[in-house]
Amino acid sequence: MLKLFKKDLKLFFHDQRSVILTFLLPLILISLFAFAYGGIGQFNGRSQPVNLLVTDLDQSRFSKEIIYKIDSLEDIRIVVSDSKKSKDLVIRGKYACALIIYEGFQDSLEAGNPMPVELVYDRSRETEIGILQQNLISTLISSTSEIMIKKNIEKYLQELFPDDENDISNDIFGTLIKNDKKKEVIKWTPVVGIKNDTRLGLIQAVAGTAILMLLFSVAGVGTSILEEKENGTINRLLYSPLRGSTILYSKMLFAFFISILQLTAMFLFAWLILNMDMSVNIPGLILMIIATSFAVSSLGIFLAAVAKTRQQAQNLSTIIILVMSAIGGSMIPLFIMPPILQKIALLSVNYWGIQGFYDLFWRVLPLKEVLPKIIILISIGLIMTLASIQLFKKRIMKL
Amino acid sequence: MIQVRSVSKSFGKIEAVCDVSFNINKGEIFGILGPNGAGKSTIVNILNTLVKPDRGDVIIDGVNIKGDGDTIKLIMGVVPQEIALYEELTAYENLMFWGGLYNIPKTILRENANKTLDIVDLSYRKNDRIKTFSGGMKRRINIACSLLHNPKILVLDEPTVGVDPQNRNHIFEVIERLHDEGMTIIYTTHYMEEAERFCDKIAIMDVGHIIAFGTLKELREISDAKDLLTIQLADFNNETISAVRSAIPLIRFDSTSKTLEADCENISNEISVITNHIQNAGGVIERIYTRGTNLESIFLKLTGKKLRD
Numbered sequence: 116m117l118k119l120f121k122k123d124l125k126l127f128f129h130d131q132r133s134v135i136l137t138f139l140l141p142l143i144l145i146s147l148f149a150f151a152y153g154g155i156g157q158f159n160g161r162s163q164p165v166n167l168l169v170t171d172l173d174q175s176r177f178s179k180e181i182i183y184k185i186d187s188l189e190d191i192r193i194v195v196s197d198s199k200k201s202k203d204l205v206i207r208g209k210y211a212c213a214l215i216i217y218e219g220f221q222d223s224l225e226a227g228n229p230m231p232v233e234l235v236y237d238r239s240r241e242t243e244i245g246i247l248q249q250n251l252i253s254t255l256i257s258s259t260s261e262i263m264i265k266k267n268i269e270k271y272l273q274e275l276f277p278d279d280e281n282d283i284s285n286d287i288f289g290t291l292i293k294n295d296k297k298k299e300v301i302k303w304t305p306v307v308g309i310k311n312d313t314r315l316g317l318i319q320a321v322a323g324t325a326i327l328m329l330l331f332s333v334a335g336v337g338t339s340i341l342e343e344k345e346n347g348t349i350n351r352l353l354y355s356p357l358r359g360s361t362i363l364y365s366k367m368l369f370a371f372f373i374s375i376l377q378l379t380a381m382f383l384f385a386w387l388i389l390n391m392d393m394s395v396n397i398p399g400l401i402l403m404i405i406a407t408s409f410a411v412s413s414l415g416i417f418l419a420a421v422a423k424t425r426q427q428a429q430n431l432s433t434i435i436i437l438v439m440s441a442i443g444g445s446m447i448p449l450f451i452m453p454p455i456l457q458k459i460a461l462l463s464v465n466y467w468g469i470q471g472f473y474d475l476f477w478r479v480l481p482l483k484e485v486l487p488k489i490i491i492l493i494s495i496g497l498i499m500t501l502a503s504i505q506l507f508k509k510r511i512m513k514l
Numbered sequence: 515m516i517q518v519r520s521v522s523k524s525f526g527k528i529e530a531v532c533d534v535s536f537n538i539n540k541g542e543i544f545g546i547l548g549p550n551g552a553g554k555s556t557i558v559n560i561l562n563t564l565v566k567p568d569r570g571d572v573i574i575d576g577v578n579i580k581g582d583g584d585t586i587k588l589i590m591g592v593v594p595q596e597i598a599l600y601e602e603l604t605a606y607e608n609l610m611f612w613g614g615l616y617n618i619p620k621t622i623l624r625e626n627a628n629k630t631l632d633i634v635d636l637s638y639r640k641n642d643r644i645k646t647f648s649g650g651m652k653r654r655i656n657i658a659c660s661l662l663h664n665p666k667i668l669v670l671d672e673p674t675v676g677v678d679p680q681n682r683n684h685i686f687e688v689i690e691r692l693h694d695e696g697m698t699i700i701y702t703t704h705y706m707e708e709a710e711r712f713c714d715k716i717a718i719m720d721v722g723h724i725i726a727f728g729t730l731k732e733l734r735e736i737s738d739a740k741d742l743l744t745i746q747l748a749d750f751n752n753e754t755i756s757a758v759r760s761a762i763p764l765i766r767f768d769s770t771s772k773t774l775e776a777d778c779e780n781i782s783n784e785i786s787v788i789t790n791h792i793q794n795a796g797g798v799i800e801r802i803y804t805r806g807t808n809l810e811s812i813f814l815k816l817t818g819k820k821l822r823d
Contacts, residue, residue, distance in 0.1 A: 118614050122600070129602040129643075347596025351659075353564055354592040355615035356584050 119352075119365035120372070123339075127373065133335065137377055141328035142384050148320035149389055164192040165243045167251070168201040168213035172229075175221035181258045182216070188250050211243035212236035214251070224262055230255075280334050315477050319448045321385040322472035324413065326465045327445040328381075329374055329437070333415025334432035336370040340416075340507070341425040363507050367416055367500065374408030391476070399475045399482045406492035407468040413499035414464055420506035439463040444470075467491050515540040515667065516561065521570030523556055525814065528530045530556040531567070532722040538700065538715070543693055545713030546702040547813070552719040554702040555595075558669050561700070562592055575666060580626050581677065588616065595672045597652045598659075601645040605636060605655050605712060608644060630658040634688055635705030650681020657688055668692060669700045674708065686711070706810045720817050733812050740777035743785060744803040745792065757795030766789030772800075783804070 167185070171178050181331055186193040196204065201213035217231035224230065232255070236244055338362075343349045352362050382400065385391040393400060418435060422428035440446055442456055443465025449457055460466040471488040474480045517540040523531040531553045538544045548555045559565040560572060563583035579586050582791050599608050609627040616624065620665045631637040634654035644652060653673060660668060669687070689712060693699060703709055709716055710730060717725040718733070726736050747754075755767055758774065765788070766775045774792070778784040781804050792799060805811070 118611065122603075122611050125607070126600055280796050347594050347598035348600065350596075351592070351594050351598035352615070353613070354562055354587065354590075354594070355612070356587045356617075357615055 116361050116365045116368065119357075119362060120368050121363065122294075123336075127369075134287075136335070137328075137332045137373065138380055141324060141377065141381055144328065145321055145324045145381060145385065146389070148324050149317050149385075151316075151320070164190055165246045166194050166210055167191050167247060168194050168196045168204060168210050170196055170198040170201050170213065170215045172198060172218045173216050173220035177221040177224055177259075177262055178216045180262065181255065184258045185214075185251065185254050188254060190246050190250050203451040205237055208237060210237075212247060213239040224259060225266060227263070230259065255488050315473075317385070317389060317391055318472060318476045319444075319469070321381060321389070321391060322469045323440075323445040323448070323465070325378055325381040326407065326443075326468045327440045329377055329408070330415065330436040330440065330464070331372055331409045331432075332377055333370045333412045334418055334428075334436060335372060335415075336366065336412070337415040337419025338422075338425050338428045338432065339415075340366050340419050341422065341428050345425055359508065360504070363504065367412065367503075370412035370415055371408055373410045375404060378404045378408055395473050395479050396482060396485075399485050402482070402484065402489050403468075403471045403475060403492075406489040406496070407464075407471070409496035410464045410468070410492040410499070413496040413503065417499040417503045417506075420503040440465050442466075464492070464495055467495070515542075515575060516544075516700075517571075518557075518561075519558060519571045521567045521572060523555075523560060523565060523567050525620055531560070534570070534719075534722075536715075536717055536724065536727055538698060540658065541693070541696045542714045543689070543699040543701055543712045545709040545716040546700065546719060547704065547706075547709050547716055548719035549704060551721070554719055554724040555671065556722075557719075558592070558671055558700070558702060561586075561669065562590055563587060570632065576737075589666045591660035591663065591668045592669045593657050593660045593668065593673050595675065597649075597656050599644045599652060599655060602643060604641050604643050605631065605647070606640040606659075608655060609659060609662060612659040612669050616663035618663060626662045626664070630661045632690065633661065634658045635684060648678075648681070650677045650684070653677050653681065654684055654688070655733045658748065661692075665697075666699045669702075671702050672704070673701075674703070674705065675678050714718045716815055718816065720813075725816050726812065736812075737814075740779060740811075741781040742805040743776045743778050743781055743788060745774045745789065745799055746801040746803075746804070747774070747792075748798040748800040750797060754792075754797045758792055758797065761791040761795070 127137075169182055169185070171182060182193065185191055194210070196213070196214050198213075201210075201215060205213050213235045215233045215235065217233065219231050222228075234247075234251070236247075238244075304485075305486075307311075340349070343352075348361065353359060368492050382393060382404070386393040417430070418432045419428045422431050442451075443460050443463030444452070445465045449460055449466070449469070452460070467488050471485055471492070474485045474488065518534060518536050521531060522529070523535045534553070534557065536544075546557060548554050556565060560567050561574065561579070563579050563586045566580075574586050575589050577585050577589075603611065606627060609630065610623060613623045613626060626639065628640075631640050633663070634657060636651060636654055636658070639647065639651065644655065647655065657670070657673060673689075674685055677685065686708075689699065689701070693712070699712075701709070701712060713730075715727070715729055716733060717724045726733050728736065750769075750772055752790070757767060759767070762776060762777065767773070768775070774788075776784070776788055785802070785804070789799060
């Protein structure tokens with residue numbers, strides 16, 4: 116078996132195209148996806164601030180006060196612009212949204228009328244809008260409420276003590292705000308993704324792409340069995356004292372080995388080049404790489420076992436891998452998919468692999484919490500291996 | 515060396531080999547001749563223990579294939595019909611890999627690899643990748659890969675398919691050299707001239723049966739096949755043809771090609787008699803073709819169809 120394994124390894128490294136497809140292409144894709152899902156290693160684990168165009172047509176004390184408060188938020192970066200240009204920039208996709216404070220803002224606030232404020236936005240940029248929604252609305256409401264309360268206190272005190280200075284109203288308001296801030300209604304505490312600096316987008320890019328590319332690589336190994344059958348080398352191997360099962364096991368071993376090599380290379384790349392913190396759970400990472408490699412390599416061999424010809428195997432593999440990767444979260448993060456797709460995703464190897472890596476790097480769960488996913492991956496591998504052995508004995512290893 | 519006794523093998527409803535028996539002596543070249551689907555490959559695979567016969571026995575070098583398949587595989591070397599080599603590996607790497615499957619010690623394997631490269635006359639290309647070789651060269655390496663474990667019996671399954679004349683001659687030289695060294699060779703082909711050139715004994719197969727077996731001389735006698743004389747006329751008229759036919763009743767005439775054909779027991783004795791009859795009848799001979807009895811004609815005689823049908 117070792118001789119066959121060594122031969123496959125030699126053939127693999129002699130074929131530059133295979134090496135490039137197995138190692139270089141996935142690394143390029145990981146980098147691209149990492150960029151697509153957010154900045155790499157920036158903002159110390161936080162999301163990049165969202166740029167917000169702001170146009171102040173009121174130029175009042177209140178409008179300036181509110182803009183100042185928004186600008187002090189960590190997740191929003193203010194870019195001042197005029198109203199016409201703001202809308203145009205959003206339409207052209209340069210910015211996700213623009214806040215326009217119209218003339219009469221202060222007057223409306225004082226009169227208790229609806230605020231003449233407009234937020235123009237690009238519907239397609241849901242992530243940025245989400246961040247703005249969370250921060251902007253609460254800031255606007257709280258700030259305008261504070262202004263209203265302060266205004267009312269001043270008005271009330273002026274009616275009661277027309278000769279007194281404004282200092283009294285400031286004192287009362289200050290105390291009120293201070294007390295109010297002490298008793299926040301809801302305490303917001305993030306419990307996931309806070310133990311390390313790695314961004315979710317980066318984990319998604321590395322794990323998702325790694326499993327997708329792994330599937331393509333091992334499908335190639337699987338198809339090589341059919342190629343060998345077609346060019347007669349399998350038959351020639353059978354003429355020698357080798358057993359048919361040895362030939363099959365050596366291919367499986369090779370697929371498993373290449374999978375481990377590929378996944379390890381991708382995680383090393385993510386660690387060294389993309390600053391992904393690998394130290395969070397090294398034993399868990401090793402086990403996840405082994406379990407994922409086993410499941411994926413078995414699936415690749417199984418796809419080849421199902422097909423009758425090399426061409427059929429290539430077409431079948433491409434379709435199944437793409438569909439499975441799409442629903443399993445390799446191409447699109449699972450958390451933005453509709454619930455029904457999230458349930459269907461359970462049927463894919465990608466899901467269990469990606470979730471396992473999420474558990475390790477994002478949720479930073481201990482090994483025993485990741486074990487169920489590892490066991491599922493190994494079970495998938497075992498089932499596929501047994502099915503492949505039966506199919507190959509029936510269809511491939513016969514002359 | 516090899517005794518095949520009443521062997522039959524079916525695949526589903528298809529009877530690939532039916533009640534086949536023959537003996538091959540040590541050092542013989544045994545030809546199995548037949549069209550595609552005749553059962554040649556099934557016989558080869560039965561001999562090589564890859565296919566189990568439904569009935570019958572095969573004894574190779576005193577070993578029954580039903581008992582000890584592994585020993586048989588060590589005795590035999592098989593040159594498959596396909597060029598079953600790894601194109602990305604060099605000739606030498608291929609030899610080392612295929613020989614390595616027989617658990618030959620590395621030093622001996624290296625010696626054998628160099629020796630077989632010498633035999634197939636490709637030592638000068640040993641470190642080149644197979645993908646850079648011509649089809650004929652690949653075929654020669656294909657043979658070399660089957661010789662590394664010094665088999666007592668070599669099976670060559672159509673080894674010259676698609677090979678140019680120069681490489682074909684190289685392959686013939688290899689076969690003759692191995693034969694001279696005393697190797698028993700089983701040679702399947704549908705090239706008549708190859709079987710005629712090498713084979714001490716020939717089995718002609720058709721639809722799973724051996725329809726004739728023996729030396730070329732014995733096959734001639736069995737089939738009653740005759741030499742063929744073909745005479746092309748420059749011109750003809752009906753009187754000429756009638757006159758020739760009355761003198762030689764078994765002669766055949768094709769008006770389209772203006773040719774007369776006659777089967778002859780001994781072509782050199784009969785040619786002058788026939789041509790005299792034609793000329794006496796007023797016929798003008800343009801060309802004369804002769805063809806001696808060969809396997810093609812024997813096969814045609816025995817089965818009523820051409821070998822490549």
